[in-house]
Amino acid sequence: MKNYLEKKIAARLEELNWPASDLQLSRPKKAENGDWSTSVAMGLARVARQAPLKIAETILTGIDFDPHIVSRYEIAPPGFINFFQAPDFLAHQIRQIVDLDHQYGRNEIGKDLKAQVEFVSANPTGPLTVGHGRQSVLGDTLASILEWSGYEVTREYYFNNAGRQMRKLGESLRARYLTLKGEPTELPEDGYQGAYLIEIARELLVQKPELSDTTDLKVFKEYAETGIFQIIKDTLARMGIIHDVFYNENSLYDDGKIEEVLSLLRQKNLVYEGDGATWFKTTGLGFDQDRVLVKSTGEPTYRLPDMAYHREKFKRGFDLIVDVFGADHQDTYPDVLAALNVMGFDTEKVKVVIHQFVTLMRGDEVVKMSTRKAEFVTLDELLDEVGVDVVRYFYIMRSANSHLNFDLDLAKRQTEENPVFYLQYAHARIASILRKAEERGITFDETVDLSLLVEPETLALINEMLTFPEMIVRCLRTLEIHHLPTYLYSLATALHKFYTEQRVISENIPLSQARLFLLKAVKLTLRNGLEVLGISVPERM
RNA sequence: GCUCCGGUAGCUCAGAUGGAUAGAGCAACGGAUUUCUAAUCCGUCGGUCACAGGUUCGAGUCCUGUCCGGAGUACCA
Incomplete structure (x- = not known):
């Protein structure tokens, strides 16, 4: 419908020799203003030197609309043109949704393109926290x-x-290990105090009881890393999150990638030595200060491996590279991107999604967290308390740009009056009706007469359902995914209102069949949406 | 100081490409169920869109400045 209108109007504007640049169609907030609307006439007022109402009229008089698509249109002051969809067209689209089924909402914008999303990337020093x-x-x-x-x-x-x-x-694990072995050892200063290390030490003692304080630290380090990674992966798996690749920074050293980046930047005259360190001349690229690439100790800063890692991403042939970082990393990527640019890569392909922090609350109390001191609530604990569906929904229901107040007390209480259940309930409710219809022996297929769907609540529901693919595209374009839960919530609202106003199963069999057909489409739309969010889709509640 | 994010109803937050009377949930109050699931629906109350200018037919949205909160501004990551 939108494409159709755009094409028609654009053609007419060309005929009239008026610019079509600010032609845009939007969905009016109020149903009485039509299904689609454009303000193009108002935008043209200056160029055409005519009143918007007159311009609108001129545009419209030259267009023949297909009555099977546009049932009527109107001009509304101060110059809007509103279009109303033909019932035929709506019916056609509902049938299409049912046909598409699991494909409904998908698009092919990224067809034949490779994308990479880097996220979590927490170092394996402890279990994932609520912040991760x-x-x-x-x-x-x-x-x-x-x-x-x-x-x-x-x-x-x-x-x-x-x-x-x-x-x-590694030092912390060694201390725990030796202590368990009967050789009380102090944790190092700034050591990791979490109980999880005691568990890992206990396992290590069973497997390798012969280690001592002269054993290579590497043994403890690697054992700790493996043990903690297992904990992290288990937590992620509980949420249905599985990474395809775990990329190890060490490999960049082993393969000489770090050195390569350094010499590439040297070739560009962007590296110099000073104060015993190696510097990146970022001031030459428009930044306000230079940055250290290799410390005077000979160890690179995070910056250098990050550059090498991103260079590898490019070389691996990704068309789109998405980096998800917390707000604390906000200053770390501009110079990394600058370096990649210098090395000849198209940094437009890199999209950095920064999210603001999660403030954990217990009622009015802010919970302070530190991984090292083990003062934190783990993600596992949170999952135990409120469940995967609630956790997944709550984390993305708000814009990533906004701080997220996660009130533990509230989250725990919110097992009943919760937006997640509201969505799931809408789905379960439809499932229940479809079951009931089956019991009553009401069958229906694509030949049902959908022109019987005429009430305002019904049309509102249909229109809401039809915007699902647009929402997916919007999330893609903006990389702001909170639009999806917001949308699904309003779809659920439309369903609940429809349910309250219109009885689906009645003596009127053709009408019942039409409504059942509609609900089938709504049900799969909700299901697809919940699937994108990684939230379960209950048939009954 | 500089950079980034935020400031919208009592609270938590939506408001894409500037458009028609700024929305939802929670909280408060009042209603709706002989009927397909009341985990639902309807109504009432609630607003200086932080503030001041500007751009234009039109600004919560764009521009400039100010104020407040958060993050960063490392030879930590």
């Missing part, structure tokens, strides 16, 4: 949106097991 949860769900859902748009998607987890953090972790 937002990024986990955000990244996974973004990846789903890309898949629904035809991209071949790689979900990737990048981690660093080379630096100081991991050394501390």
Whole structure:
């Protein structure tokens, strides 16, 4: 419908020799203003030097609309043109949705394109916290949106097991191990105090009881890493999140990729030595200060491996690279992108999604968190308390740009009056009606007379359902996925209102069949939407 | 100081490409069920869209400045 109107009007504008640049069709908020509307006449007032109402009239008098698509149109002050869809066209679209079934909502924008989404990427020093949860769900859902748009998607987890953090972790495990063995040992300063390390130490003691304080730290480091990664992967799996690739920073050193980046930047005269360190001359690229690439200790900063890693992403042939970061990384990517640009890569392909922090609340109390001190609520604990569906929904129902207040008390209480259940209930409600119809022996197929669907609540429901594919595209274009839960919520509202006003199963068999057919379409739309969100789709509640 | 994010109803937040009377949930109050699931629906109350200018037919939305909150501004990641 939208494409049809755009084409028709654009053609007419060309005929009139008026610019079509600001031609846009939107869905009016109020049903009485039509199904589609354009303000193009008002935009042309200046160019055409005529009153908008007159312009609208001139445009419309030269167009013949197919009555099977546009039932009528009107001009409304101060110059809107409103179009009303023909019932035939609506019926046609409902049938199409049922035909498409699992495909409804998908598009082919990313057909034959490869995309990578990097998310979570927490170093394996402890279990995932409530803070990591937002990024986990955000990244996974973004990846789903890309898949629904035809991209071949790689979900990737990048981690660093080379630096100081991991050394501390190894030392902490060694201390725990020796203590368990009967040789009380103090945790190192800034060591990791979490109980999970005691568990891992206990397992290690069973498997390798012969280790001592002279054993290579590497043994403890690697054991800790493996153990903690298992915990992290288990947590993610509980939420249905599975990464295709775990990319290890160490490999960049082993393969000489770090050195390659350094020499590439050297060739561009963007590297110099100073104060015993190696610097990236970012001031030459428009930044306000230079950055250290290799510390005076000889260890690179995170920046250098990040550049090497992203270079590898490009070389792996991704057409779209999405990096999901927390707000604390907000300053780390501009110089990384600048370096890639210098190395000749098209950084337009990189989309950085920054999300603001999660503030964890217990009632009015802010819960302070520190991984090292083990003062945190783990994602696992949260999942235990409120369940996967609630966790997934809550993390993405708000814009990533907004701070998220996660009130634990509220989340726990919200097992009854919760937007997630509202959505699921809409689906279960339809399922129940369809079951009932089957019991009554009411059958229906694509030959039902859909022109019987005429009431305002019914049309509102249909129109809401028809915007689903647009919402997927919008999420893709903006990489802002909170639009989807917001949309599904309003679809559920439309369903509940319809349910309240119109009885589906009645003595009027043709009408019952038409409504059942509609509900079948609504049901699969809800299901597809919940699938994108990774939320379960109950047949009964 | 500089950079990024936010400021919309009592609270938590939606408001894409500037459009028609700024919305939802929660909270408060009042209604609806002989009927397909009341985990639902309807109504009432509630607004200086932080503030001040500007751009134009039209600004919550774009521009400039100010104020408030958060994040960053490392030879941590």
